[in-house]
Amino acid sequence: xxxxxxxxxxxxxxxxxxxxxxxxxxxxxxxxxxxxxxxxxxxxxxxxxxxxxxxxxxxxxxxxxxxxxxxxxxxxxxxxxxxx
Amino acid sequence: xxxxxxxxxxxxxxxxxxxxxxxxxxxxxxxxxxxxxxxxxxxxxxxxxxxxxxxxxxxxxxxxxxxxxxxxxxxxxxxxxxxxxxxxxxxxxxxxxxxxxxxxxxxxxxxxxxxxxxxxxxxxxxxxxxxxxxx
Numbered sequence: 001x002x003x004x005x006x007x008x009x010x011x012x013x014x015x016x017x018x019x020x021x022x023x024x025x026x027x028x029x030x031x032x033x034x035x036x037x038x039x040x041x042x043x044x045x046x047x048x049x050x051x052x053x054x055x056x057x058x059x060x061x062x063x064x065x066x067x068x069x070x071x072x073x074x075x076x077x078x079x080x081x082x083x084x
Numbered sequence: 085x086x087x088x089x090x091x092x093x094x095x096x097x098x099x100x101x102x103x104x105x106x107x108x109x110x111x112x113x114x115x116x117x118x119x120x121x122x123x124x125x126x127x128x129x130x131x132x133x134x135x136x137x138x139x140x141x142x143x144x145x146x147x148x149x150x151x152x153x154x155x156x157x158x159x160x161x162x163x164x165x166x167x168x169x170x171x172x173x174x175x176x177x178x179x180x181x182x183x184x185x186x187x188x189x190x191x192x193x194x195x196x197x198x199x200x201x202x203x204x205x206x207x208x209x210x211x212x213x214x215x216x217x218x219x
Contacts, residue, residue, distance in 0.1 A: 021116030023218055036101050043097040046090050074109020079119050082192045
């Protein structure tokens with residue numbers, strides 16, 4: 001439950017920052033982030049040794065919050081780079 | 085053997101997705117608004133400020149406007165090929181100019197804030213154009 005709440009929060013922050021910066025309601029970015037999270041979960045699930053469903057859930061629990069974190073790292077990297 | 089190949093492919097795929105996600109995070113800032121300093125790429129006229137510019141109203145004379153916000157960055161022909169004159173108080177490319185001044189190559193391009201007055205032949209302000217330009 002905690003992971004779901006943190007994930008939703010991170011995706012909302014990512015979407016809000018995208019809307020603020022690009023000046024338009026960008027639902028595409030959110031869609032791409034979710035797609036990356038699904039693909040990442042599939043790729044990461046191979047590293048676990050249980051059945052497919054359990055592996056996918058374990059991977060998703062890790063990958064889903066990580067994807068917006070990497071997105072935000074990219075966003076703030078560019079934001080702070082020009083200020084130095 | 086099959087599992088090793090799958091793990092190898094999985095690692096490549098994850099690395100690729102990490103890079104894509106990181107780059108995707110930078111995309112909104114291409115011609116986008118900067119979070120910490122929204123006017124980072126906007127060149128201001130000497131005495132200009134967005135707050136002062138908000139005080140300018142249609143119908144005022146350009147002399148009254150200049151008293152409030154000073155001289156413009158530059159003037160140009162009015163929109164739609166008229167005999168009006170545009171007074172541009174802000175411009176794009178502050179970061180580009182500072183990069184050139186520092187002798188660096190490559191620069192970031194962010195959104196900039198437009199502030200233009202359209203003045204007719206009687207020196208009356210007939211149009212105010214302000215807002216964010218993502219170009």
